[in-house]
Amino acid sequence: MSDRAVLLDEIQSLPPNLVAEALDFVGYLKQKNRKESPAAEKPALPHFTKAQVEAAVQSPEIQAIVGALKGADLPPDVTMKDIREMRLAEKYGI
Incomplete structure (x- = not known):
């Protein structure tokens, strides 16, 4: 059995309360790898028209997020x- 198959079996056997912690750990490993590997290729970002961006900004979902972030005292250039x-x-602690 390959390492990936073993890993998937282990993940599937986790109790529900540990799934979020496993997901966080995967994020940690990815971030650690990005810091250690030299200039990995970044995927191309999608291109949007100004009209598409303006329409998306007006959606109720985005307005709710903007409202929540405004009260969070975050610097204006912080991204998700x-x-x-x-x-x-x-x-x-990395």
């Missing part, structure tokens, strides 16, 4: 990726 990396750094 930054927040995730900060969370992993706090949790795993």
Whole structure:
């Protein structure tokens, strides 16, 4: 059995309360690998028109997120990726 197959079996046998912790650990491993590996290729980002962005910003879901973030005292240039990396750094001390 390959390492991946063993890993998948182990993940599937986890109790539900440990699944989120396993997901966080996978994020930690990915972040650690990014820091250790030199200039990994970044996937191409999708291109949106100004009209598409403006329409998306007006959606109720985005407005709810914006409202929640406004009260969080975050710097204006913080992204969701930054927040995730900060969370992993706090949790795993990297």
